[in-house]
Amino acid sequence: PPAALSAARPRHPPRARSLTHAANAAVVLVDTARDRSTTMGCVSSSPARDKERLYAKLASRTHFRPAQVGVLHKIYENVSNSIDRDDVISLHEFQLALFGKRAQEDGESGGDLFSERIFECFDTTNDGTLSFEEFVNGLSIFHPQASKEEKTAFAFKVYDLQGTNAIERDDVRKMLESVLKQNKDMTLSDEALEMAVDQTFKDCDLTKDGAISLDEFKVLVEKNEKVIANMTLPMLARLTKEFPEFLFTEDN
DSSP states (O other): OHHHHHHHSOOOOHHHHHHHHHHHHHHHHHHHHHHHHHHHHHHHHHHHHHHHHHHHHHHHHSSSOHHHHHHHHHHHHHHHTSSSOSSSBOHHHHHHHHHTHHHHHTOTTTTOHHHHHHHHHHOTTOSSSBOHHHHHHHHHTTSTTSOHHHHHHHHHHHHOTTOSSSEEHHHHHHHHHHHHHHOTTOOOOHHHHHHHHHHHHHHHOTTOSSEEOHHHHHHHHHHOGGGGGGGOOGGGGGOOSSOOTTSSOTTO
16 A cells, blocks of 8 residues: 555665755855856956957957057056056157157157157047057057058148148148257258248149148159158067067167
8 A cells, every 4th residue: 555655665864864965055055156256257357358358349440450459558558657657648658658768858748740740640539648549549550551541641630730631831841840850960941941841832732722632642642652651660560469669769
């Protein structure tokens, strides 16, 4: 009968039951600890994944690979904390990275109009500093794989000192004066300087309206690509864990 079968079933002794409960409890504790460990691992690795996503996003918008964006991030961290330690790059920090002690000796502006204009064109938010994204986006223009169209448009913006969407005579004059100031071995009289400006507009101002438009500048570049030669930094194609040559010169 069922009652007899039930009575005949062997029963676990109290000690065996307590051991079974203890084993079950141990399994639960191990699983709980594993879950907590996994959760903590996700939290601790989140910043790393955020960086990876940022590097991938910037790589998709520029001519750099994600790993190269990572190298640029290390450079950015060093430059942005070289003076003010505020995690953004100021003009002085930018010029210090480019020119080393020369920037300190020449004062805050470094006396270099070209680097000032590059900084201003990198600074798309017009807040006087460079964020990491602005830094990477700007340097991408100087990558050897950047197109001639990209470099031409950026160069035009750099030379358009007054932001009028045209290069004026005064813009050309100031750029020439800046070049002469940086090259101590080059000297031009005021008359020779004006002649250089006149020749520039004779060659470039096709509509003879006293200003060089973007279209006219493009024609100039087509005739002579040396005009945008300084818009390419070959070492940007070879970024590794070592800092590129144009930053942190030996005299820093």
